[in-house]
Amino acid sequence: MSVAKIMTIAGSDSGGGAGIQADLKTIAALGGYGTSVITALTAQNTHTVTKIHEVPADMIKAQYEAIMDDIGASAIKIGMLSSAAIIKTIAELLKQQPAPHIVIDPVMVSKSGAQLLRDDAIEALVNELLPLCTLLTPNIPEVEKLVGSSVSTDEEIQNAALELKEKGVRASLIKGGHLNRTNIINTLYDGDNFHKFTTERLKNTYTHGTGCTLSSAIATYLGKNIPLAQAVEFGIQYVSEGMKHGYMVGGGANPLNHMHVLNR
Numbered sequence: 576m577s578v579a580k581i582m583t584i585a586g587s588d589s590g591g592g593a594g595i596q597a598d599l600k601t602i603a604a605l606g607g608y609g610t611s612v613i614t615a616l617t618a619q620n621t622h623t624v625t626k627i628h629e630v631p632a633d634m635i636k637a638q639y640e641a642i643m644d645d646i647g648a649s650a651i652k653i654g655m656l657s658s659a660a661i662i663k664t665i666a667e668l669l670k671q672q673p674a675p676h677i678v679i680d681p682v683m684v685s686k687s688g689a690q691l692l693r694d695d696a697i698e699a700l701v702n703e704l705l706p707l708c709t710l711l712t713p714n715i716p717e718v719e720k721l722v723g724s725s726v727s728t729d730e731e732i733q734n735a736a737l738e739l740k741e742k743g744v745r746a747s748l749i750k751g752g753h754l755n756r757t758n759i760i761n762t763l764y765d766g767d768n769f770h771k772f773t774t775e776r777l778k779n780t781y782t783h784g785t786g787c788t789l790s791s792a793i794a795t796y797l798g799k800n801i802p803l804a805q806a807v808e809f810g811i812q813y814v815s816e817g818m819k820h821g822y823m824v825g826g827g828a829n830p831l832n833h834m835h836v837l838n839r
Contacts, residue, residue: 579607579798580646582674583791584639584665585654585682586615586627592830593784598652598791600833605813607795610646612638614665615657621783621825629657632664639665643672649798650676652791653708657692659699666703676797679708680790681717697721706743710803712790715753727754729762736764748793748807750786752776763807770804774815781821783828789814 581602588594595611602609614635618626642648651674656662669677681700683692692700697720705711719726722738732749739747751760756776763770792813796806817831820838824830832838 579649579795580610581607581791581795581798582610582612582639582642582648582651583654583794584612584614584635584651584656585787586617586657587613588784589616589618590620590783590825590830592621592824592828593787594654597784597787597830597833598654601788601791601813602795604834604836605792605795607649607798608646610642610648612642614661615655617655621827621829623827627657629661632660635661635664636668639668640672643668648674650674650678650709650794652794653677653679653704654787654790655682655692656700656704657696659693659696662696662699662704666707669704669707673707676709676794677707678710678712678790678794678797679704680712680786681721682786683717683720701742705739709745709797710793710807711739711744711747712750712786712793713747714750714786718747718749729760732762733764733769736762736769740764740766746803750789752785761807761811763804765803770807772808772811774811777815777818779818779821780823780827780829781818781831783830785814785818785831788817788831788833 583598586594599609616628718735722735726735736747746765749762759774761772792810793806796809820832820835
């Protein structure tokens with residue numbers, strides 16, 4: 576039986592709610608086969624990140640090549656890349672052994688406020704990696720760092736998407752969860768047209784790993800040859816339902832339920 580093979584390149588979350596763990600749960604729940612390239616180990620829980628250990632670039636390279644030489648990838652999701660050296664390593668690997676779809680979640684700060692991407696790595700991210708992606712999925716603080724200006728209105732969101740295109744980004748999904756609005760509006764720019772996806776703002780704490788989960792869900796749908804706008808719509812729906820059925824496992828920002836599609 577053929578299956579969409581989805582690679583996640585990201586950091587490990589010892590708390591299980593984000594990063595590699597969230598990605599693999601999402602890929603499995605949506606019927607894909609997940610593989611992983613771990614870029615960093617983090618010691619974290621629902622409250623905080625206490626320690627980060629980067630994986631050496633040669634080990635990252637070995638993981639990627641081992642997967643691509645045998646299994647391959649229908650799509651790749653990229654999350655936490657903490658240093659310029661790691662970003663450059665990933666960019667070279669993507670050029671040498673590419674995949675049809677590459678979704679990048681530019682993880683810069685954790686839900687608890689820990690910095691996950693060094694300031695000197697942002698330039699490498701923009702120059703080396705963003706031009707290779709099918710879709711970039713920044714939240715508001717991340718897009719502000721990438722374009723260097725405040726983003727809060729619909730016009731500013733659209734201008735930011737256009738500026739990202741000038742930097743080589745083919746398509747972007749700017750997530751509106753950080754804006755003070757009644758509902759959450761996520762804006763997709765597919766390179767030609769804008770699409771808006773509105774969802775209810777849920778008043779619960781099941782928010783840990785939502786960005787990782789959304790990007791890996793979209794990558795899985797793209798790996799199944801679902802068109803971009805529909806893949807984004809399905810991914811947003813998956814995350815929203817997961818938040819409605821989340822797990823109370825700790826005392827901080829708790830994880831959404833990645834397996835809600837199976838449990839029900």
